[in-house]
Amino acid sequence: MTRSFSIIKPAYLKQRVNELLHLSQLWNLSICVSLLCLLNACAVGPKYQRPTVNSPTEYRFATNTTSTNLTTSTNSLADLPWWGVFKDSVLQDLVYEALTNNYDLRTILSRMDQARALQAQSQSQFLPNVAYGGEASRGRNMFLNMPNLNGGHTLSGFAGGFEAVWEVDLWGRVRRMNEATRANFMATQEGRRTVMISVVSGVARAYFELLELDEELAIAKHTVESYRQTYKLFNDQHTDGLTSRLELDRAQAALSSVSASIPDIERQISLKENEINILLGRNPVPISRKSTLAQQEIPVDIPVGLPSSLLERRPDIRMAEQEVRVANAKIGVAIGDFFPRIGLTAFYGGASTELNQLTSTSANAWSLAASTAGPVFTGGRLVGQYRQAKAACEEAKLKYQETALKAFCEVSDSLITRTKLEETYTHQAEAVRACRDAVDIAMERYKAGKASYYEVLEAQQQLYPAEKTLSSIESSRHLVIIQLYKALGGGWSLKDSEWIKAAGQTPK
Numbered sequence: 001m002t003r004s005f006s007i008i009k010p011a012y013l014k015q016r017v018n019e020l021l022h023l024s025q026l027w028n029l030s031i032c033v034s035l036l037c038l039l040n041a042c043a044v045g046p047k048y049q050r051p052t053v054n055s056p057t058e059y060r061f062a063t064n065t066t067s068t069n070l071t072t073s074t075n076s077l078a079d080l081p082w083w084g085v086f087k088d089s090v091l092q093d094l095v096y097e098a099l100t101n102n103y104d105l106r107t108i109l110s111r112m113d114q115a116r117a118l119q120a121q122s123q124s125q126f127l128p129n130v131a132y133g134g135e136a137s138r139g140r141n142m143f144l145n146m147p148n149l150n151g152g153h154t155l156s157g158f159a160g161g162f163e164a165v166w167e168v169d170l171w172g173r174v175r176r177m178n179e180a181t182r183a184n185f186m187a188t189q190e191g192r193r194t195v196m197i198s199v200v201s202g203v204a205r206a207y208f209e210l211l212e213l214d215e216e217l218a219i220a221k222h223t224v225e226s227y228r229q230t231y232k233l234f235n236d237q238h239t240d241g242l243t244s245r246l247e248l249d250r251a252q253a254a255l256s257s258v259s260a261s262i263p264d265i266e267r268q269i270s271l272k273e274n275e276i277n278i279l280l281g282r283n284p285v286p287i288s289r290k291s292t293l294a295q296q297e298i299p300v301d302i303p304v305g306l307p308s309s310l311l312e313r314r315p316d317i318r319m320a321e322q323e324v325r326v327a328n329a330k331i332g333v334a335i336g337d338f339f340p341r342i343g344l345t346a347f348y349g350g351a352s353t354e355l356n357q358l359t360s361t362s363a364n365a366w367s368l369a370a371s372t373a374g375p376v377f378t379g380g381r382l383v384g385q386y387r388q389a390k391a392a393c394e395e396a397k398l399k400y401q402e403t404a405l406k407a408f409c410e411v412s413d414s415l416i417t418r419t420k421l422e423e424t425y426t427h428q429a430e431a432v433r434a435c436r437d438a439v440d441i442a443m444e445r446y447k448a449g450k451a452s453y454y455e456v457l458e459a460q461q462q463l464y465p466a467e468k469t470l471s472s473i474e475s476s477r478h479l480v481i482i483q484l485y486k487a488l489g490g491g492w493s494l495k496d497s498e499w500i501k502a503a504g505q506t507p508k
Helices: 010-040 089-101 103-126 173-239 245-280 307-313 315-336 381-447 453-487 496-504
Strands: 129-140 154-168 341-352 364-373
Touching: 089 103, 089 173, 089 245, 089 496, 103 173, 154 364, 173 245, 173 315, 173 381, 173 453, 173 496, 245 453, 307 315, 307 381, 315 381, 381 453
Parallel strands: none
Antiparallel strands: 129 154, 154 341, 341 364
């Protein structure tokens, strides 16, 4: 069968435009009525309120300013950018590379993209869902798949048009869903901040531990050289018959014992370099360093700020709060499921038995409809969902309060650790000086024949562990600054772009 298509005339187009305008007026009227109802209605469910936290008036151990110059004020170490705390140029380059390539940060960025897409999906429910469709059919006693007896004739049918469906958010269920997805996105942003400060502190911690291992290696090599000289002295005297074989063996044992520690320290250095490389997102390579542990600057005055401000500074606390907001909004969603859902539907198109008549006036089809549907009996499903949402919200509140409590404890732990480390360092430095003096005096007495080899070996054996302990304490003095900076929510005032861009512009 051959079909012809007619040319659409201007008069016909004018008539169809008028029909569209009339339909648009009806649609706009229905939208305005729905929006009026929406504005007069309140979203179901409880309004969000921040869970109460029993914040201390001041941090424990922050009032002891005698030896550490810790000060409690509105200022905080966390107000400084990370490059203002870690001033080693090599460390700054390492942190900059980590913030650019670290896999944990790249993973959290993917999670943020997912959360942003979920929020967009939720926001789309505020707008009508418009779709198009068309159908062509041919059959006997059938018209568009609907029974239509026509004397047994075989006919064709064509239909097409646009349909718009919109749920009127009269109870605020959709608004609560959007609130939950928006808070979820904010939580992922705070999660990214948490990962950022963790990466910065992780790189700094591993770098200072690497410098400590360098210091231990230097101490071990220096001690080996000292023991080697002692062994040579004993060996010369043993050759001359002035000392026994016992003195020589004791000197050899001391020399070999310290020499055996050098390969293990070198192994630890390689492992620590690999740990840094993982944080930097690159394959294992040597880590360059231009300064020693003793050359690293330690801040003298460290303001910690007020405990109440910690709730605003720590990204993990802010993330926990957003999770409470998500759980609170889901209670509203659960309550909204108890109420009927009101929808508006509009259709505009055409239907005809002839394809060339589909755009004619007689084939014009449109409709406006409103619908409502609600639950009558669900067997306790909706009640269970509501109770689950309330319990989940209570869990989120407890988690938020626990996170805040742990944050206060972490700051206090860092403060007392720094205070006691300063005292320990002072005493250990005195012990090292005394041990070095004892070695010099014992060696002079031995050469003068006024002391036995036991005095020399004993003095040397006390010096080596004392120097190692001092190096470990020196490293801990730097690590506790990192711990305190992280515990206070360091870099909280920086914008996301400033974490990386400013790093590349830091003067070296």
